[in-house]
Amino acid sequence: MNRGPATWKYWRNDQGDITEQIDPDGNSTHYSYDRQGRLLEIRHPDGSRHQLGWNNLGQLLEEQLPDGGQRKYRYDALGRQITRQDESGAITQYQWDAANRLAQITLPGGATRAFTYNAYGKVTAERDELGRVTRFEYADNLHLVSRRINPDGSQLRYRYDNSRLLLSEIENERGEHYHLDYYPNGLIQQETGFDGRRTAYEYDLNGQLLKKTEFGDDGSELVTEYQRDTAGRLLVKTLADGEKIHYSYDALGRLVNVDDGHWPLAYEYDLQDRLTTENQGWGTLRYEYDNLGQLSHCRLPDGSKLDYRHQPGGRLSSIDLNGSRLTTHQFNCGREQQRQQGLLLSQYQYDEQGRLQAHTVSQQKRNLFQRRYAYDANGNLAGIDDSRKGNRSYHYDPLDRLINVRGTTPESFAHDPAGNLLGQGDQPTANLANVKGNRLLMQGDRHYDYDAHGNLIRERRGAGQKLVTEYRYDCQHRLIRVSLPGGSIASYQYDAFGRRIAKTVDGQTTEFLWQGERLIAESGDNRYRSYIYEPGSFRPLAMLDGEGPLKATPFYYQLDHLGTPQELTDYSGEIMWSAKYRAYGNLATLDVAEIDNPLRFQGQYFDAETGLHYNRHRYYNPGTGRFLTPDPIKLAGGLNSYQYVPNPTGWVDPLGLSSKLANCPKVKSIDPNEVRFSQTTVSYNKIDNNGNSYNYDDLVSSMRAKGWQGDPIDVVRMPDGQLTSMDNTRVRAAREAGIKVEARERGYNDLVTDSEQQRFAVKGKKPDSWGEAIELRVGKQSPKRFGKETPYGSHEPPKLSGKE
Structure with missing residues (x-):
């Protein structure tokens, strides 16, 4: 693969798996597989090796890490993971009920967390390590969380629109309301905060942000506008005071200048x-x-x-x-x-x-x-x-x-x-x-x-x-x-x-x-x-x-x-x-x-x-x-x-x-070829948290230029022992850029936070655990066979949508 004067070389086996990759500086990375196509070893340019051991059912049993550490995994007769041993020897245990639902987690040290479910498999109660219980209620016939009752009796309420089941209102513990309105394509049109602040958004046909309008409670408006080139890259950001920020790129699409005057x-x-x-x-x-x-x-x-x-x-x-x-x-x-x-x-x-x-x-x-x-x-x-x-x-x-x-x-x-x-x-x-x-x-x-x-x-x-x-x-x-x-x-x-x-x-x-x-x-x-x-x-x-x-x-x-x-x-x-x-x-x-x-x-x-x-x-x-x-x-x-x-x-x-x-899972470097995808497509054009536009090629260029930038991704250890990511775009880009991803490994049964529930919700359905978040994401993909054939994600990179 050529990019400007640089060349990346790849060799594949008869199954199409990459067996060797050579970067433009001549550094070689080797991959080996078993007859079933399961990755057995990665040999890095510095000579270190990452080795994986599998059983006949395709479940990961152990990993030998490049730094010498070892992880081990065990499963019951039904293929459910029951223990996980990390590099330090600490063991986490999982117990399941007759309906294959996680009933209890026993953490290293002996503390336990337990779960209760309704007939539809949704968590109705969660008992933490100190015995405190958080309860969940669901909207009739929707299986969407409508109320969360905290251990102290305070409550959060959620409401959804009738047609698309998108979250439309949050009522906080003080009885204050946050409202969300949507365009027909599901993009947010307007949001109104608990304090009454209102922000509206306008997009182009590719879903890229064109204008953001912030309405003050005194009738004032702050309007920010975005101008892009044909590739969707941000060229000019015009601020509410008329100031302009200009962005320039080289022939390879790499950001080379930013000028705010x-x-x-x-x-x-x-x-x-x-x-x-x-x-x-x-x-x-x-x-x-x-x-x-x-x-x-x-x-x-x-x-x-x-x-x-x-x-x-x-x-x-x-x-x-x-x-x-x-x-x-x-x-x-x-x-x-x-x-x-x-x-x-x-x-x-x-x-x-x-x-x-x-x-x-x-x-x-x-x-x-x-x-x-x-x-x-x-x-x-x-x-x-x-x-x-x-x-x-x-x-x-x-x-x-x-x-x-x-x-x-x-x-x-x-x-x-x-x-x-x-x-x-x-x-x-x-x-x-x-x-x-x-x-x-x-x-x-x-x-x-x-x-x-x-x-x-x-x-x-x-x-x-x-x-x-x-x-x-x-x-x-x-x-x-x-x-x-x-x-x-x-x-x-x-x-x-x-x-x-x-x-x-x-x-x-x-x-x-x-x-x-x-x-x-x-x-x-x-x-x-x-x-x-x-x-x-x-x-x-x-x-x-x-x-x-x-x-x-x-x-x-x-x-x-x-x-x-x-x-x-x-x-x-x-x-x-x-x-x-x-x-x-x-x-x-x-x-x-x-x-x-x-x-x-x-x-x-x-x-x-x-x-x-x-x-x-x-x-x-x-x-x-x-x-x-x-x-x-x-x-x-x-x-x-x-x-x-x-x-x-x-x-x-x-x-x-x-x-x-502060003690969240340790961030570590992972070869992106070890990580599966939870989507079949990803958007070519993106918008960052500050409303700035960029595209997939920009991301690849940035990764090659700067290595991994920004927050680490979250990868989930699924029941078959392999890793799957919610952040499909950055994993795909890291593969193409030839760099490692910085990631936090989450357990299948590790619980997500409230804000993560909002981010990972599918048609209003909120996941309780990281594993459920992956399964919801995989299950909504098109074609439907993706979720049926690869319920825990696929190694096949997602296609890019919106690229001209």
């Missing part, structure tokens, strides 16, 4: 379409890759060079900074066991479910400090035993919301039924927050005002509410100016992708550079810093203080179970920064401040001028535990558009868009 962005690529140069404003990043397509060298904007080395199988083994060792890493069973940072050695221990259990830091065999973590049966953090900062215990309500912290920094919290944080500390009932449509209106002596689009514009506090902080936004709801009670002014600027590139406080400007979604460097006020992260994550690894290879001095982050910085240490192991936090991210005490550290929860940057945390797409207020503006991705981010996370001791939100469990 203020901060130009430019990109260059290698033969495999991987990003080699990224120019933004005054800074440039340069990249090189190894034979597995992993980042091997990175030149930072200040000229500093990072070299990444990996073990066979792809695990990180070390990072060098300007020719000297920065860190070394040792992994076992897919988990980091040991890390050397200067003279400090960190050792990590995990429990049966892969959660961090202990972090011990030593210096030349002398223990300096240790943190131990305990969890309750439902997976919530129960306590931290910290040899430096003291002990804390955590307590939760029936919905797993944090209500009490005891120990060195005691706190208490109150919530309303919809998950709004009403009060912190020992506030009397009269001082609890007043909330409407999930907007915080008043809390204690603080009063909050909003603009016509739900953005916080004013906070009034103190005697007579005379202390006033005012916030101003642009037409994309980005914070651009803050006026503080003392007279100080802070202003903020952003690039075409909405990343903050500068802030000015009382005349002093700091500029920021980015590596994808992560802050990579800042410069201002005679200070220059770079930030290094654990690969593929938002967990900071090191801060480089000083500009240039001769001045950049490393300081090392020591993180907690969430990935929040607890200390910064220098090469010798001296603690240079240390803090104690409150549960929602405020600093309780700053113990050591020899240097400054602005990083907080994953993806957050502390602004000292306002006390807010910049969280990529929004600003977070740790004092209220809320965002200042509603979620730009609406229901995709959850039902409460201002909420940070459901529980700050176990969840994070690195992008300010959608929260996720």
Whole structure:
């Protein structure tokens, strides 16, 4: 296969299966199969192997992973999976009823989760690990969830239209309503939020977004328009204030320039379409890759060079900074066991479910400090035993919301039924927050005002509410100016992708550079810093203080179970920064401040001028535990558009868009040829969360250029032991690009969240588990024989629809 000057070569056996692939750099990957066409082995360019063992019924029994780990699977006489053993030896057990329905899951450690069904096989009750029961009711004759009754008695209601059975209304726990209206083809025409905000959409004949209109509650309108070329690629985005953003592509369809008239962005690529140069404003990043397509060298904007080395199988083994060792890493069973940072050695221990259990830091065999973590049966953090900062215990309500912290920094919290944080500390009932449509209106002596689009514009506090902080936004709801009670002014600027590139406080400007979604460097006020992260994550690894290879001095982050910085240490192991936090991210005490550290929860940057945390797409207020503006991705981010996370001791939100469990399944690299598809077709033309248009070829080019970008996909281990994905487009593109996919492996019986239920619903029917989500998706495909012949998905790539 040729693409410009680059050539990918493929060899196939008589069955059409790929047996060898050679990329444009000459790296070869080999595949072998048994007589039934089942994949037996993948031999990667670095010599590592992924081997699979099957029984005569076609069920996967074991895997030998490229990094040496092993997984095992067992089935009963009816072919149902009954045990799964992971790389660490932890076993999950599954029990089934006489109707082949999952009755109980026993997790590593012994905790159980059980399910009850109606005559139609729909879950009517779910008992969690602590014995709490969530109940479900269904609309008559539709088998669609109409009501969810939570363990505390609060309720969610769902209503559907009569013709297409599409979700038309959600009633939240406060009795507020969210409405959805559709075009005849099923695309959303209009949505009205719990707070009354209304947004309308217009599309072309290919289903591509042409116009988005946001209606303010004062009658104002914000209109964003999109202009594309004949391939569906976005050429011009016209904002509501008349500003235009222009996008340019090369002959191969790769994005090469983005110009908003203020901060130009430019990109260059290698033969495999991987990003080699990224120019933004005054800074440039340069990249090189190894034979597995992993980042091997990175030149930072200040000229500093990072070299990444990996073990066979792809695990990180070390990072060098300007020719000297920065860190070394040792992994076992897919988990980091040991890390050397200067003279400090960190050792990590995990429990049966892969959660961090202990972090011990030593210096030349002398223990300096240790943190131990305990969890309750439902997976919530129960306590931290910290040899430096003291002990804390955590307590939760029936919905797993944090209500009490005891120990060195005691706190208490109150919530309303919809998950709004009403009060912190020992506030009397009269001082609890007043909330409407999930907007915080008043809390204690603080009063909050909003603009016509739900953005916080004013906070009034103190005697007579005379202390006033005012916030101003642009037409994309980005914070651009803050006026503080003392007279100080802070202003903020952003690039075409909405990343903050500068802030000015009382005349002093700091500029920021980015590596994808992560802050990579800042410069201002005679200070220059770079930030290094654990690969593929938002967990900071090191801060480089000083500009240039001769001045950049490393300081090392020591993180907690969430990935929040607890200390910064220098090469010798001296603690240079240390803090104690409150549960929602405020600093309780700053113990050591020899240097400054602005990083907080994953993806957050502390602004000292306002006390807010910049969280990529929004600003977070740790004092209220809320965002200042509603979620730009609406229901995709959850039902409460201002909420940070459901529980700050176990969840994070690195992008300010959608929260996720900090201990969610470990992300790993998987060969896309191992993953089956759940669809027969995918759309050639796409729209991202920001309304920007792109197409399938753009995605392939981007993957070749930059490797895997964005969130990992979810792949589901089906009853036959193989993997199937809900994200068909990116798996297909990864195959074509010749890269691995970054994925979280889900069990067939693992439960989906509320927002995932909404995303995966088919004609209003909502799945309860990841396996059911796959089966619903497969079952709705055309032709119908697809679902009958391949009920767990197919290795045959889906066709592209909408490509001219």
